[in-house]
Amino acid sequence: MNNVVVIGSGNVAESLARAVAESGVHLVQLWARNEARAAEIAALAGCGWSSRPGELAPADLYLVAVSDRAVAEVAAALPIPENAVVAHTAGSVPLEALPAKYARRAVFYPLQTFTQGRRVDWAEIPLFIEASTPALQAELEAFAGRLSRRVLRADSALRARLHLAAVFACNFANHMYALGERLMGDAGLDFDLLKPLIAETTAKALGAPSPSAVQTGPAVRGDMPTQERHAAMLGDGLLQTIYRSISQNIWETSRKI
Amino acid sequence: MNNVVVIGSGNVAESLARAVAESGVHLVQLWARNEARAAEIAALAGCGWSSRPGELAPADLYLVAVSDRAVAEVAAALPIPENAVVAHTAGSVPLEALPAKYARRAVFYPLQTFTQGRRVDWAEIPLFIEASTPALQAELEAFAGRLSRRVLRADSALRARLHLAAVFACNFANHMYALGERLMGDAGLDFDLLKPLIAETTAKALGAPSPSAVQTGPAVRGDMPTQERHAAMLGDGLLQTIYRSISQNIWETSRKI
Numbered sequence: 001m002n003n004v005v006v007i008g009s010g011n012v013a014e015s016l017a018r019a020v021a022e023s024g025v026h027l028v029q030l031w032a033r034n035e036a037r038a039a040e041i042a043a044l045a046g047c048g049w050s051s052r053p054g055e056l057a058p059a060d061l062y063l064v065a066v067s068d069r070a071v072a073e074v075a076a077a078l079p080i081p082e083n084a085v086v087a088h089t090a091g092s093v094p095l096e097a098l099p100a101k102y103a104r105r106a107v108f109y110p111l112q113t114f115t116q117g118r119r120v121d122w123a124e125i126p127l128f129i130e131a132s133t134p135a136l137q138a139e140l141e142a143f144a145g146r147l148s149r150r151v152l153r154a155d156s157a158l159r160a161r162l163h164l165a166a167v168f169a170c171n172f173a174n175h176m177y178a179l180g181e182r183l184m185g186d187a188g189l190d191f192d193l194l195k196p197l198i199a200e201t202t203a204k205a206l207g208a209p210s211p212s213a214v215q216t217g218p219a220v221r222g223d224m225p226t227q228e229r230h231a232a233m234l235g236d237g238l239l240q241t242i243y244r245s246i247s248q249n250i251w252e253t254s255r256k257i
Numbered sequence: 258m259n260n261v262v263v264i265g266s267g268n269v270a271e272s273l274a275r276a277v278a279e280s281g282v283h284l285v286q287l288w289a290r291n292e293a294r295a296a297e298i299a300a301l302a303g304c305g306w307s308s309r310p311g312e313l314a315p316a317d318l319y320l321v322a323v324s325d326r327a328v329a330e331v332a333a334a335l336p337i338p339e340n341a342v343v344a345h346t347a348g349s350v351p352l353e354a355l356p357a358k359y360a361r362r363a364v365f366y367p368l369q370t371f372t373q374g375r376r377v378d379w380a381e382i383p384l385f386i387e388a389s390t391p392a393l394q395a396e397l398e399a400f401a402g403r404l405s406r407r408v409l410r411a412d413s414a415l416r417a418r419l420h421l422a423a424v425f426a427c428n429f430a431n432h433m434y435a436l437g438e439r440l441m442g443d444a445g446l447d448f449d450l451l452k453p454l455i456a457e458t459t460a461k462a463l464g465a466p467s468p469s470a471v472q473t474g475p476a477v478r479g480d481m482p483t484q485e486r487h488a489a490m491l492g493d494g495l496l497q498t499i500y501r502s503i504s505q506n507i508w509e510t511s512r513k514i
Contacts, residue, residue, distance in 0.1 A: 067478070068480060068483065092480075111450060111451070111453070111454055112453060112454055113454060113458055115461055115471055118457075120453075120457055124453045126453070158444055160486065161440060161443070162444065164440055164487050165440035165446075165451060167474050167475065168437040169434055169437030169451045169454055170437075170454050170455070170473070171472065171474030171476060172433040172436075172503050173430045173433040174458055174461075174462055174471070174472055175476075175503055175507050175510075176430040176433060177430060177462045178469040178510065179506075180422045180427075180430075181426075181468055181469070183418060183421055184419070186418070187415055187418040189415075191467065193407070193409075194422060194426045196369060196381045197423055198430070198459060200369060202430075202434075202456065204375065205431055205455065206452055206456060210435070211438055212435040214431070215428065215431055215432065215435065216370050216372075216427070217427065217428030218325075218349065218424065219428060220428070223349075226325065229417065230421050230424065233418065233421055238502055238505060242499070242503055242506060246499055248495060249436075249496070249499060250428065250432050250435075252495070253435065253439075
């Protein structure tokens with residue numbers, strides 16, 4: 001797998017294209033429907049680009065880094081050589097979403113959140129590999145090992161569970177920050193004032209044997225009067241449901257320790 | 258306020274005692290019922306200690322850093338001179354919880370999470386001050402300014418709102434990490450694999466204009482098939498309620514931007 005094409009123009013495609021190029025593997029092309037983004041990412045990764053299906057470059061490995069719902073369609077529509085390896089990068093999409101005409105199909109799932117313009121250290125990102133044959137599994141793991149020190153195996157069922165864990169640890173944690181910001185704003189206060197708290201919360205969780213071991217606050221203390229006051233401040237809608245269900249779960253979880 | 262006694266043996270008392278001692282203010286004594294912890298914190302802060310009410314040292318300022326529910330009782334029971342300043346450190350406890358016999362009562366609320374043995378940078382911690390008189394407010398703000406660059410005013414109503422925002426940004430975010438850990442464990446995988454994702458999620462939120470602007474995942478994409486699969490994986494209990502209510506709120510919030 002010495003010649004790679006990255007397909008897609010989103011956050012994953014951008015970060016992946018740069019990582020492949022920097023790994024020393026030959027990144028032949030960035031292909032994406034979105035011409036402007038294709039050119040932009042190709043400039044970052046120092047590779048060729050195209051937005052036309054007919055110009056898709058020959059390669060050994062096609063990394064399909066498009067949104068979950070586009071994986072099947074894009075892989076079916078593009079004139080990828082049928083003897084090439086085709087791997088998608090989506091956490092919640094099964095291997096079988098890739099067309100069966102590709103005998104050498106695979107999944108290359110990086111457990112990370114990617115954002116346009118942000119660099120991340122690929123060497124630390126766990127890469128979960130699934131392949132249609134044991135030989136391809138070994139081949140793709142060797143390729144992944146050029147990008148990261150943490151290469152693991154995960155079939156589609158395990159990857160779905162991983163992805164669910166990632167939704168809590170990333171998307172939902174981020175939403176708790178967003179709600180903190182909104183509540184500060186409602187009180188006329190700047191989000192900046194919460195930043196030292198957020199930074200320390202995460203530093204603590206990452207340094208502890210377990211995040212639940214370092215939980216603090218009214219829920220883990222079973223402080224019901226404070227919880228009732230908080231619930232009243234949130235009104236009767238969805239925010240109160242969120243507050244009560246998380247608080248109850250913190251309390252129940254802490255009792256099991 | 259050149260002579261300070263810190264009362265309490267919890268995480269806040271430990272961190273606060275060290276910060277006061279390091280600020281150059283004279284920390285006269287660490288007083289706590291728990292003798293072993295009192296001695297331990299006093300050793301860290303380099304001050305005297307006692308666990309006996311009769312040995313409470315004379316001082317200008319008594320910082321009552323005990324749990325929310327103990328504030329009123331401890332402040333009433335100890336033989337604090339009635340002309341001294343008495344300030345508690347609890348986010349969700351009103352100023353009036355301190356006995357009225359202290360004419361110079363106040364609140365000194367650090368917006369941070371504290372953990373035994375962990376150092377935090379007090380210079381960055383927002384300190385919210387409330388005092389029973391304008392003169393005391395100015396005096397206590399000057400004292401707070403020796404510990405932190407960020408000294409603000411907050412009455413009890415504002416402090417309650419701040420505390421609620423902190424519960425989301427700290428306690429609830431930490432619980433999302435804990436749930437991520439549990440789901441990884443259920444799948445036979447190590448929590449360590451989630452750490453680069455958690456670190457990047459927080460770095461991204463702290464660097465962005467707003468956490469909601471950098472939200473990713475199935476909820477913000479409105480990807481209902483993935484959300485339904487996730488909900489099914491979580492079963493019918495509290496975790497599914499948490500998943501659905503947060504996902505719905507992410508979606509609704511993103512529509513408002």
